[in-house]
Amino acid sequence: xxxxxxxxxxxxxxxxxxxxxxxxxxxxxxxxxxxxxxxxxxxxxxxxxxxxxxxxxxxxxxxxxxxxxxxxxxxxxxxxxxxxxxxxxxxxxxxxxxxxx
Numbered sequence: 001x002x003x004x005x006x007x008x009x010x011x012x013x014x015x016x017x018x019x020x021x022x023x024x025x026x027x028x029x030x031x032x033x034x035x036x037x038x039x040x041x042x043x044x045x046x047x048x049x050x051x052x053x054x055x056x057x058x059x060x061x062x063x064x065x066x067x068x069x070x071x072x073x074x075x076x077x078x079x080x081x082x083x084x085x086x087x088x089x090x091x092x093x094x095x096x097x098x099x100x101x
Contacts, residue, residue, distance in 0.1 A: 002074075003088045004059055006097050018057045021045075022091070023073040034061065034094050042069045042076075049080055057083045064090035 004012075012018045013036065020037040022029045029039040040048050042062075052058060058077055062069035070086040077084035089097070 002085045004085045006087070006089055006094065009059060009087055012057070012059075018059050019053055020059050020061070020087075021052075021073070022062070023060050023069045024062050024067075028063075032091050032095075034091055037061070042073050045073055045076055049077075049082075052077075052082065054082065057085065059085055059087055061087035061089070061091065061094075064088070064093065 009018065009020070013020065020034060021040045022033050022037045023040060023042040023045065025041050025043075026039055029037075029041075033039065060070040060073040060077070062073075065088040067090075074084040074086050087094075
């Protein structure tokens with residue numbers, strides 16, 4: 001499964017080159033999420049496919065490298081013709097990394 005590193009994701013987000021989706025349950029998103037991420041829980045993703053931009057790469061994230069939600073999201077998105085990758089790091093790792101940069 002192709003993944004994207006945090007530094008590359010930050011650069012692409014600055015260029016408006018990706019759509020970032022948080023595929024965790026909405027209550028987890030409310031507690032903490034990556035800025036500019038869209039909350040689309042995996043259980044609701046298929047219903048929201050038409051609203052996703054087909055020309056942009058979509059990056060999905062969940063709870064970290066052992067969480068399968070983002071893997072399943074990327075597989076579903078690719079089956080529907082989207083360019084999709086996953087952020088392996090968790091939202092907590094995001095904040096640790098971005099505050100150190």
